[in-house]
Amino acid sequence: MLGEAGIFVAFEENSRQITENAATFGWDLPALEKEKLFFLDARMSPDMVMSGGFDLNGMLASIVSKAEEIGATRVVFDSIDVLLTLLDDPVAKRRELYRIRDWLSETGLTGIMTLRASNDTKYIEDYGFMQFMADCVIVLNHSLVDHVSLRGARIAKYRGSQFSENEFPMIIGPRGIEIAKMDLSEPDYEVFTERVSTGVERLDAMLNGGYLRGSSILITGAPGTAKSSLAGTFIEAACKRAEKALYVSFDESANEIIRNMTSINIHLLPYVRSGILRMYSARTESRSAEEHLINIRKVIEEQQPGCMVVDPLSAMVKAGGHITALGVAQRLIHLAKSKGMTLLCTSLLEFRGEPFSEATEIRISTVADTWINLSYIAKGGERNRALSIVKSRGTRHSNQVREMILSDEGITLADVYTAGGEVLMGTLRWEREKAERRAEEQRQMDAERKRIELELADSEINARIQSLKRELEANRTELKRLSVDEAAYERDETQRLADLQGLRRAD
């Protein structure tokens, strides 16, 4: 691959089988075989007869000549144990392996030997020393955890080189072998202070404006506590901002999710059609957690979302071993952070006392920035959904347990009613609400009555004012008339006296 030629000595499969198998991974071995690769079919014929000891001198000599011919620098002995089992004597096996090692260092070839590992004593007797002999030992592990196949690779030793000693998950896929390497560098991400809406107005308020962009959110809860619904509002909010989004679901098809969300007034379909939202659903059991991660990463690269939901992350726990799933969850979070994506994961929280309740979840939750727990609170003969923010890094958040209500109009958080130090929910809340409403009505009615009384008094006073005004006016008119009369009288009197004087002819 690096332009170096190599020889592949196959003790178990013939070259055609290997070529065909490799082709399924997209490796074009026939093209390589023409110049750079030589397959040596070293299978033992089934009717071959063993008689006494043998050694690998001949094979090694042959390989050297072939290596010189094609300029090979690398050689692989695949399943060398198949050949060596023919040697009954562990000392002879060891001798031949040392012969290969010495031969490699003499010829300057780089050699890989593969052999089966097991823990039985026969193996340890025969090949245990290999670990000490070889310069680099890679242990490959294949195990079944909960019926899911898991591969792992671990570097057991590597002389003269630093290496990471942990076992890393390994996947064989169409793009070849992928080792899920842990990033050993210090995390260094771009951080944001921007808030993205949770899609629930009152939850935004509780979180001081929403989730932090680029943070990871974990929503835990028992089945049916509306984890997905909160994921839905978050995604819908992103779509409404015309921000690209990705919804990864397990064991639930995109159509089902869209339909279910519609019942609580979350409409995703238009966004799926316009390409703003990408729904990706996977079957849990079909793959290991690692394979899921690789597929999700591919979808992320295609969609380049700003907001992403994994619903539920705990499905990955089902997919082969908690430890692996956690590693995957952590790497998913790192991947999201490195891309500045806001990642919301839901996780099923089993009831306490169940095998994997606390420890697993808490370990995911240490990586998550915001952790919202949804639960049922059973009290007064009913179950109500309760939401509490367990933690939210970098956010001044509400510490109150709130009741979450799902309806045709969507999700909302109910007003808080506390009684005796407890938040009231459901009917209790409803009763309290009703009581308060009644009290309010009473108060309003009282006020109304008072108002009417006052108005009545007011209008009475007004009426009195009016009548007094009228009285006053009458008085004034009277007064006026009196003065007019008086003037007229005087005038008349003067006239009369004048007339009288005229009549009497007085002076």
Place this chain on the structure above:
Amino acid sequence: MNCENGSIALKLYVASGTPNSVLALRNLQTIIDDFLQGHHTLEIIDVFKEPSRAIADGILVTPSLVKLSPPPRISIIGNLSDREAVLVALDLGEPR
């Protein structure tokens, strides 16, 4: 017995000088002396001298003894110290 009907063609691949190969040559010689006595052809190939031939013939370990004819082709690996196994494989009977 086959050897009575005709000759037997053998090839022995050795890595000259190595203990197993030396032993194989010696063991084969006694078998030939005891059973074949001229009813055979034997070619000895030293892989150190002709490495490409062994690969071409599908021979990996040394020493290896191959019976080419009569058919079926049989290969025996090892230093031939398990004489019984060699005799059974080559279908050889009682010594003459």
